[in-house]
Amino acid sequence: MEEKIKARVMDVAKIKRSLYRMTTEILERNRNLKNLVIVGIRTRGIYLGKRISGLIQELEKVDIPVGVLDITLYRDDFAELETQHMVQKTEIDFPISKKDILLVDDVLFTGRTIRAAMDSLFDLGRPQTVQLLVLIDRGHRELPIRADYVGKVLPTSKREVVQVRLSEIDEADEVLITEPAELK
């Protein structure tokens, strides 16, 4: 499907600054870093989580483990999906019970992904707290969910698509607003 790029809202420098700012907020709020673990939601949440962990290492010399969460099995629209959705591995090889979990995703939209992620987490153990970090909050929430750390609040229309691209798997670090070509 053809898509039109409407705006480039973040570039390498902006993403870097925003992760840096959120990291200091995390440090401010979590006095006991030894109890903190990061869980990234597939796919881009993993890389953002790893970058945050790297920044904490840089600033505080503390190693924060990063796990990977695949929420496919917990989707609430599973029965209605038109295309087959390949499920990928959840890799959290540390216990999460009694831990402070920093859940990381790229874009916060309806809140359904986060709902699924929390269900999935609670099947793995009983964390002490769960905090949410997103790079972009684009609004249009359908569930009572909010993020604790937000890179950028981005008002969008529902038709638009927000694409976070990260150099680990994409060609560059950037955030784009695109719109699918007219269907008419």
Add this chain to the structure above:
Amino acid sequence: MEFKHRHLLGIQNLDISDILAVLDTAESLSEISTREVKKVPTLRGKTIVNLFFEPSTRTRSSFELAAKRLSADIVNFNQQTSSVVKGESLKDTVLNLEAMNPDALVIRHSCSGAPYFVSTFCRSHVINAGDGSHEHPTQALLDAFTIRQIKKDFKNLRVVIVGDILHSRVARSNVFLLNKLGAQVTLVGPPSLLPAEFENLGADISHNLDESLAGAGVIMMLRIQTERQKANYFPSIREYRNLYCLTERRFRLANKDAIIMHPGPINRGVEISSEMADSVKSVILKQVENGIAIRMAILYLLLGGRERETAD
């Protein structure tokens, strides 16, 4: 990569992308069985019927656990306690069960082609859990999954399958699957249990186990169905054991890193010695463990999502 079928009737009509979709999905799902709470909500509300017209412990309980770990409901149907003993036909049995609105039927039957026959008239997804001497697709898939875990690659891999090939649905499914994955298969057994026509399946044929073990990376022993001895397929169990039992001496003829597989149930001291069955080279119990992940993958791929266009 996508699994493009409505039913799982056999390996023969799957292509490589279907097969890799199953193996990769199983890989992702295997983690669930290591959790403290071994359950995900994915197939909540789906109903699966285990329809077994032949005895089975492994396959039936494996499907049952697979369904439960995905939160589906499962009903077990046993031939001995059902209306089949009152003379109900397969078609009528299936139609009656279908009236209760299941989403999938897992069928084991002594007649080759029974699952296919059922798939021609029923609404549910049909999964072949072994039909006569035709195919046993989930067994072959879990075997390939186990081999891939250990060997990583099927290129330059020689798999030797030994025993009663003639009656074995496991051997047939495995030949189809291993060929598609690029492995080289040698079938070994006495001439009465391994007719020359089996070459047409795309495998080498040998009647001498010692000779065919050279260069083997995987040795798959099949159960010698002792009830068949009455039909004179071979002179005596003792003679069979002398020629085809996997012993330590024979195992040393294979590659150093060879693994031993067996679909079970095993006859200790007939097709495989007890020492070999319990040795560190044996992955027999790993196969059983992997069976759950493979069956979860099949249920996930068939029952997940809305009805789609499929190849069959």
